[in-house]
Amino acid sequence: MSGKKTDLVETPDVDDKTALLLWVRAGGRCSFPGCNDYLLRDSLTTRDIKHGHIAHIVARSKNFTRGDHDLPLAERSKIDNLILVCQKHHKLIDDDTEGEFTVELLRAYKQQHEEHIFELTNCSPDKRSKVIRVIARISGENVSASYSQICDALLDQGRFPRERETVDIDLSQHPDGDTEAFMQYGTELIASKVRPVYERLVVQGNVEHVSVFAIGSIPLLVYLGTQLSNKVPTDLYQRHRDRQDWTWKPEPGNAQYDMKLLREGTDASQVALVLSLSGRLTLEQLPQNDDAFIYEITLKGQKPNPEYLRTKSDLESFRSIYQQFLAHVRDQHPSAETIHLFPAIPAPVAVVCGRELLHKIPPSLQVYDRSRQSGGFRHVLEVH
Secondary structure, eight states: OOOOHHHHHOOOOOHHHHHHHHHHOOOOOOSSSSOOOTTTTTTTTTOOOOOOOOEEOOOOSSSOOOOEEEEOGGGGGSSGGEEEEEHHHHHHTTTOSSSOOHHHHHHHHHHHHHHHHHHHHHHOOGGGGEEHHHHHHHETTEEEHHHHHHHHHHHHHHHHSSSSSOOEGGGGGSSSSSSSSHHHHHHHHHHHHHHHIIIIIIIIOOOEEEEEEEOOOOOHHHHHHHHOOOTTTTEEEEEEEETOOOOOOOOOOHHHHHHHEOOOOSOTTOOEEEEESOOOOOOOGGGOTTTEEEEEESSSSSOOOOOOOOOOHHHHHHHHHHHHHHHHHHOOOOOOEEEEEEOOOOOHHHHHHHTTTTSSSSSSEEEEEETTTSSEEEEEEEEO
């Protein structure tokens, strides 16, 4: 903050060592919430320029805004009383005549920002993750994870994006969301986007981890799972509608699953799996086939609902029981070449269904989708 010469005698200038330490703690970015402007480059011309301001939280003079405070003048130019901001937010908090930006609030801004920078820079290079993002059209609007939501979700898991550019699979450009043409378009687009990730980067040995933020057509997300390499650790994320974010909840996982035989068939080579997780499915909704053995995986102790998948361990628990089901099919139905899949599931569960298949080894999946007209199911895609 600027002041008169008489004030400078009483309040020391910020020395070079303190200024450097503050810049490092703030990561060279504005500490004002929601700004995060990089203060060593002009965002318009991209030229290198130092345009950050070191502001005093308690003013350096008792005559200035937030100056009437018991903090000694000699302490006011020390790092705990300084916050790094851009020019516009320096002016905003200095011109505050309403008392909106209190000492306590600015201290909280400083602490939150500097802790965030510390957490980010504390991530070692082996915590980098290649991000794959699916963009879908839902209820007439394009929906996807924003870059800031991706960063928040990854940081919560101790990771950070490998680079700012994400691998975007934009399924919103096709006008029809449930036609054969859309399924063909979607599978071709997914393959064209995902395969180069492994062909170019995994072969070179510099991709250690993949993170997937997917939403949209469940059959296409099952297909997406088949395209993700099992040789590279991969995390899946869920969009949480209650908080409009993609960060897994910190609470203990409470989802438990139950696998059972719904109906015994007459032909051991015909197997169907009903996934009643986001909603309850009934036998009446399925295509008529008295020969098939029909199994179900559903929630134990709670009704199927769209919000049940809250934690990463909830997803891992599904992966475990789904693997058990696949092993059961190979043991009890060795002649089954395919499994007919009827899903009412969240997006990450769909990806797991595809990823856990053994590549080019039966059984494959015949994926069904619910018809908008009848409410029943129709076959839309085979994945293997």
